[in-house]
Amino acid sequence: MSSTLFGTVNAPVSVVLTWGATPRDLDAYAWIPHSQEASGYRKVYYGNKGYLSQFPHAYLDRDITSGYGPETIEFEKFYSGTSYYSVENYTGTPPISYSSAIVVVKDANGNVITTYNVPTTGTESDYWWHVLSFKATSNGSSANLYTVNSLGAGDPVSTSWNNPGSINAVMQGSGNLWTQGTRVETTVTGRYTGHSDNYGTVGTAIFHSENDNNANKTTSDGGAYYGVLGAAETNRNINSKVAFMYIDPYGKTGYIDGTLSGTVNASDNTFYTAGHIFSTAIGSGTGIEPKSLYGNIHTYYYPEDYLTGSGSFTAGGTFNDGKINQYLYQRNIAGQHWGIWDTQLGAKYEGTTGSDWNISFSNNYYTYRINQFEVTGTQWSDKTLSGKVYGYGGDASYTENELTGKTWINVGDAFGTYNPNSSTMQSVMVGKWIETNKFLDLVINNQAALQQLNIPCVSVGKADLSGSGNNMTVSMNNVMFFANSSGAVPKIWATGNVNGGYTGTPSTSVPVALSGNGLSANFNIKRWSTTTNNWLATITDGTGNLSGGSYTGAVSFKGVGAGTINQTNNTFSGTAAGTAK
Numbered sequence: 001m002s003s004t005l006f007g008t009v010n011a012p013v014s015v016v017l018t019w020g021a022t023p024r025d026l027d028a029y030a031w032i033p034h035s036q037e038a039s040g041y042r043k044v045y046y047g048n049k050g051y052l053s054q055f056p057h058a059y060l061d062r063d064i065t066s067g068y069g070p071e072t073i074e075f076e077k078f079y080s081g082t083s084y085y086s087v088e089n090y091t092g093t094p095p096i097s098y099s100s101a102i103v104v105v106k107d108a109n110g111n112v113i114t115t116y117n118v119p120t121t122g123t124e125s126d127y128w129w130h131v132l133s134f135k136a137t138s139n140g141s142s143a144n145l146y147t148v149n150s151l152g153a154g155d156p157v158s159t160s161w162n163n164p165g166s167i168n169a170v171m172q173g174s175g176n177l178w179t180q181g182t183r184v185e186t187t188v189t190g191r192y193t194g195h196s197d198n199y200g201t202v203g204t205a206i207f208h209s210e211n212d213n214n215a216n217k218t219t220s221d222g223g224a225y226y227g228v229l230g231a232a233e234t235n236r237n238i239n240s241k242v243a244f245m246y247i248d249p250y251g252k253t254g255y256i257d258g259t260l261s262g263t264v265n266a267s268d269n270t271f272y273t274a275g276h277i278f279s280t281a282i283g284s285g286t287g288i289e290p291k292s293l294y295g296n297i298h299t300y301y302y303p304e305d306y307l308t309g310s311g312s313f314t315a316g317g318t319f320n321d322g323k324i325n326q327y328l329y330q331r332n333i334a335g336q337h338w339g340i341w342d343t344q345l346g347a348k349y350e351g352t353t354g355s356d357w358n359i360s361f362s363n364n365y366y367t368y369r370i371n372q373f374e375v376t377g378t379q380w381s382d383k384t385l386s387g388k389v390y391g392y393g394g395d396a397s398y399t400e401n402e403l404t405g406k407t408w409i410n411v412g413d414a415f416g417t418y419n420p421n422s423s424t425m426q427s428v429m430v431g432k433w434i435e436t437n438k439f440l441d442l443v444i445n446n447q448a449a450l451q452q453l454n455i456p457c458v459s460v461g462k463a464d465l466s467g468s469g470n471n472m473t474v475s476m477n478n479v480m481f482f483a484n485s486s487g488a489v490p491k492i493w494a495t496g497n498v499n500g501g502y503t504g505t506p507s508t509s510v511p512v513a514l515s516g517n518g519l520s521a522n523f524n525i526k527r528w529s530t531t532t533n534n535w536l537a538t539i540t541d542g543t544g545n546l547s548g549g550s551y552t553g554a555v556s557f558k559g560v561g562a563g564t565i566n567q568t569n570n571t572f573s574g575t576a577a578g579t580a581k
Helices: 436-445 447-452
Strands: 004-010 013-018 026-033 041-044 058-060 071-075 081-089 102-106 112-117 128-136 142-152 165-173 184-194 201-208 224-234 237-247 252-264 270-284 297-302 307-313 318-324 328-333 338-350 357-363 369-381 384-395 407-419 424-435 458-469 472-483 492-502 512-516 519-529 534-546 553-566 571-580
Touching (some): 013 128, 184 252, 201 338, 201 407, 224 328, 237 338, 270 447, 338 357, 338 407, 357 384, 369 534, 369 553, 369 571, 384 424, 384 534, 384 553, 407 492, 436 447, 436 472, 458 534, 472 512, 472 553, 472 571
Antiparallel strands (some): 004 142, 013 102, 026 041, 058 071, 081 128, 128 142, 165 184, 184 270, 201 224, 252 270, 297 328, 307 357, 318 338, 328 338, 357 369, 369 384, 407 424, 458 512, 472 492, 492 571, 534 553, 553 571
16 A cells, blocks of 8 residues: 655544445454564454553544444554554445545544545445554654555455455244254345455354244244354355254254355345254253253354464465454353354465365464364365365363363364455354364264264274373373274374373473374473463374274374373373364
8 A cells, every 4th residue: 555644643643434324334443563463463443442541552432333423543652663544344335435434633632633535436346445554663652644545455454355244134944943853944034244246255143043922032842042154155146054052942952054045135235045954962961941042152262363374275376364354253052062163264375276275274362272273175166165174172271161171173164255356265164163072972872963963973093192201201092083984084083081190390392202003293282280280282293104993094183182180199181182184
């Protein structure tokens, strides 16, 4: 973006946005330099309004969604580098150039420093108005104000690959949803907002059961569900997938899965989709009545700026600037060690593309929790992409919760769009997570449920690995590798039997080499707390020839381990899980 020096300004400075009746929802954004963010900036906007008394020393006062404004971002301090101020046309239509938007910059006394009017020329894909920037040579009260005043398709810090949307809809169906494996005809109708051009938009929405006959959030027959619908729209065609959790009228619990597809009405962004959903029971006895499900959902989230990724195409192309554009959400029913997750991922790409592609992404925010995802592409054609997601997670939290001292597997689906003109992609992802011991129990006692959910659960090989070093001895026993069918290459692995002893506090920078049954890997302590008596480790560089089952051949694997510490005996134990290929 080109810019012109306006002059020097002193904080505090207020930047006030107003506009006309349409588009109804314009949003003011600011990006403040911050080296600890993956993007290099802390974003101030309706989802993170900021603070005046502490970093980022910038604050958005309100989020107006019905036209006119005002929305004000106050800058109490400037940080070394360039801070950006831009306006997004969240509604999407009409174009932002039709909005009559005005931005006024004011000093501490409310005096007008300068005024900007939105340019009246542009295209329908110009969703952003880049208004100004502040450039400071050091942290303090003084900065140079630069005029930008131009329109563009993406935000000013290179995240233009994503077109986020929102969904308001109703789901309806007929049939007994609680009959296991029975596919129930279902429709979802509603309206979505956000960007919609030839290269589409992606989004998610929370759905829950609702009963007009009473105040309970249940189905008419007394069951209840809660979950997420992920959707991707391209050329006015929309595809979606549901990942719900449920408690049925008889106390059984499990997942509701399914896919729906349909079309969008170009005149008002209403949509209609139809398809089938089905329930799969994986447990019972939660102690929670269906009518109380809505109030007993636990949500863990991972901030967007701390989830990054990379990947490539087999044909030679590569992904870059891979980044989560919304929080990664992980949800479960209170007290249950399984649940659902959802997020959105976007990236730029370059080089030769094709339907054989992969992206991996993980979080680096919480030192006590790890979540890793591997996307294996299955489609990249006609501006549409799709893939399967396999991953793993582990937790060694400071406070007790359903995840503390646990590991789990992640399985799901990725689908979205790509723009060959800008070489950008965007994908919504939804799926399921299951704690390792719960997963291994289902493998033995309810494998049919896992197969119905398309979760790899056929054991194709196993191994015992052990090693010593870094003040500890480590054993990972009965490590089982799982595929969707006998003889196939494994996708995930898991063990409920990790144990060992220690003679001192292990270092977080010294790996323990493990080996056994033709495999080897490194065991890397990431958190070791004798205060909370739990530990967290990554398993990296796994390689070798797998045996002990229907698949015999080369395999690579990685994952995470977590568990508890027994200071009386100087021992530790836990579980581990991960991905394989």
